[in-house]
Structures are given as C-alpha cells and as structure tokens.
Amino acid sequence: MEQVRRTFTIDLRRLGVLRELDRRGSLASAARALHLTPSAVSQQLASLSREVGVLLIERQGRGVRLTGQARVLLEHADLIAAQLEKARADLSAWEGGRRGAVTVGAFSSAITGLMPSALRRLAEHHPEVRIAVVEAEPPDLFTRLDGGEIDIAVAVDFAAAPPHTDRRYARLDLLVDILDLALPATHRYAHRGQVPLRDLAADTWIVGDPRSCCGAVTRSLCAANGFTPDIRHAVNDWQSLAALVEVGAGVALVPRLVQPLYRSGLVLRSPVGPPPTRHVFAAVRAGSGGDPVLAAVMDHLRAAAAETAALASPSSPQEVDAVAAN
16 A cells, blocks of 8 residues: 555545444445445445555454554544534525424334424424434444434434444433333232342343344343343334233333333333433434534424423332323
8 A cells, every 4th residue: 555645535435434334343244234245345445545545454354454544534534524514504504494304213112202292392393394203223323324314313322322422423312211110910029019120030021132222221131130031022012012011921121211102901110229221312413413403303302302201200110000001
C-alpha cells in the first residue's frame, strides 16, 4: 500500500461499509446487514483503502480485523456523518420544519406501549408530519439508522445496542420499564405478594429469542439470580406468551409496557428485591438534532414515555392484579 495521499476523495458509501464491518465484526455479518456478498464488501473496502492510501483490514485467522489506521479513519467517519446530518437539519430548519416525513424504528413492546400515545400527540399537534413505524431491534435497528432507512431508533439498553459513548448517535432516555412475573392462576406462588426469582429455577420458562431485548434481559436476570432457565417455549409475541402462561405451560417475565394488552385472569407478581428493569431510549444520527421535524417527534416521544410510565407503574401486587384484570 502506498503512503497516505495528500489529496483524496472518499466515497461515503464505502465509509458506511467500514462502519458496518466495525459493528458486526466479520465480512459475512457485514455483508448480510448491507444486503451484499462478502466479496462485494471486500471490494468496497479495497477501493476505500486505495482511495486513502492505507491498509484498512488485515487477515486474522479465517477472518479479518481492522487496522489502527482504519480506527483513525472511523473516528473521522463519525464526524463526517454528524456534519452531514447537521447540514441536512439546518436545511430543514430553513424551511420552518412544519412538514416532513419521519420513520421510527422500534422494538415490538415499544410499538405496543409507547407509540400509540406518541402518534396521537403528533396527529394533534403536527398533522402535516407523516410518521411511519417499522419493527426492528439492535443491531439491525442501528444499521437501518446509519443507512437512513429510519430516522429515529427506539431501543432497550442491552448487549446488542450501542454504548452510551457511541458518537454516531444522540440519545434521549425515555423510561425505565419494569418487568413482572407472569404466573398461571394455578401456580403454587399465585397468591403470594412477591416471589423470589430464584424459587422459580425449577419451573418451565417461556422466553423470547436470545437476540431480542426481552429474551436477553430475561436470561441475564435469571443468571444474576443463580440459575439458567429451562426454556420450553420460545415465543416473541406477547399475547401468545400470555396465552401459554394462562394454560400452565410455564412462567415468564413480562414488561409493563405490554401489560395493558392482557385482559385475562393472568397473575402478575413482582419479584422479591429491586424490580428487574430495562432502560428504553431513543436515538438519532449525531448532528440531526437541529432538524425541527425530528425534534418535534422526539419531544412527543418523551411526553408519551412520561405518560406511559405513569400509567404502567403499579406499586403493589394488588395493583398489578388490577392491571391484569382490566
């Protein structure tokens, strides 16, 4: 590879490929996320290397790793992306921000428990702003955000989500979602006020996909309480999960965001000790915060989150039962 060029032009799409390789860790994973072949990803990175005049990836066993110079370039890529977003936001602000289209990507329970309130508020206050909602979870959610397929990502802090220090995004904390135990009415602990999570180590569990936020959180909570759950049923749909719990097929942890869906005699109990929680946040691309349309949507998400948190925060087992019986 020749020395760093004094003047060069960088294809921003190739920078995006480098960023995705950094996120995914392998050419094959980056290719799947970008809907390309691994060879196409390699070609894009080779072209980028020629453009800047430095080696960006090197072989490591059967895979590849980023070079130190690639890490330096990624820092600049984040700044470039943020500056471009700021330019777009400034242009949007010039037009007054009264019209626009925003796509929100969110995980399923946020769509159930948070988005309806936000959409009602937006329809009332910003009727000329067109909102589209798509279901997605990290890391695909943030790949779509990076690629401009969505404008706002609503996610839960867990292993697949970007860290707070990630400079590619501007974050807004929305709410802390509490999880309760869902038990069949015939369960031996159905009449207890609170249930030690460890006491359910021998029960059959109903848990979502480990790549989903709630599936990951449930597994982590069980591990923190000293056991690996016996997962007999892998279910991601909340109503289906509730139906299985009702007939005694197992126990589960259920976020309060989705509990208004339940209109049965499902028994909900708080685990003993500090309540298990997950932290919900919204993110936009760094630099886009000055876009008045995006800012309005974020404001209404914040207000909807405050309203939802107030409605979904029963403080005692009796109140939890009242929610379940509605």
